[in-house]
Amino acid sequence: MEQSGAPAGPDVTSNGGGPAGGPGAESTNPGTGTTEPGAAARIAEIRVRIDEIDRALIELWQERAELSREVGTTRMASGGTRLVLSREQEILERFRSALGADGVQLALLLLRAGRGPL
Numbered sequence: 001m002e003q004s005g006a007p008a009g010p011d012v013t014s015n016g017g018g019p020a021g022g023p024g025a026e027s028t029n030p031g032t033g034t035t036e037p038g039a040a041a042r043i044a045e046i047r048v049r050i051d052e053i054d055r056a057l058i059e060l061w062q063e064r065a066e067l068s069r070e071v072g073t074t075r076m077a078s079g080g081t082r083l084v085l086s087r088e089q090e091i092l093e094r095f096r097s098a099l100g101a102d103g104v105q106l107a108l109l110l111l112r113a114g115r116g117p118l
């Protein structure tokens with residue numbers, strides 16, 4: 001069965017044992033989830049890029065939604081339809097072929113962000 005959640009591993013809230021508030025990952029390397037300094041440094045470095053990617057995704061998401069709304073208003077003002085389902089199918093297939101079932105869910109959210117719910 002296809003996996004779509006987080007990778008298997010210790011609970012994200014756990015620091016691997018020890019009393020809450022006592023010695024462990026939380027007090028040694030706040031927020032990285034590990035006590036090993038090399039791993040903590042690498043995690044912090046990777047997180048810089050993850051944060052950049054998240055900002056870019058949010059910006060692109062918002063730009064796409066605005067453009068999609070503009071297409072909708074332009075089309076309706078010219079007497080056209082609000083939606084073009086064949087085009088939506090194309091987009092769903094693009095995301096499905098690149099990302100699988102999760103891609104379809106993502107594309108559905110992306111489409112809804114622009115043209116609203118069906």
Ligand SMILES: C=C(O[C@@H]1C=C(C(=O)O)C=C[C@H]1O)C(=O)O
Pocket residue numbers: 067068069071072082083084085087088091110111114115
């Ligand atoms: C933006 C358009 O309008 C609607 C929104 C779409 C989208 O967000 O990609 C796709 C098809 C239409 O239902 C379009 O026709 O291109």
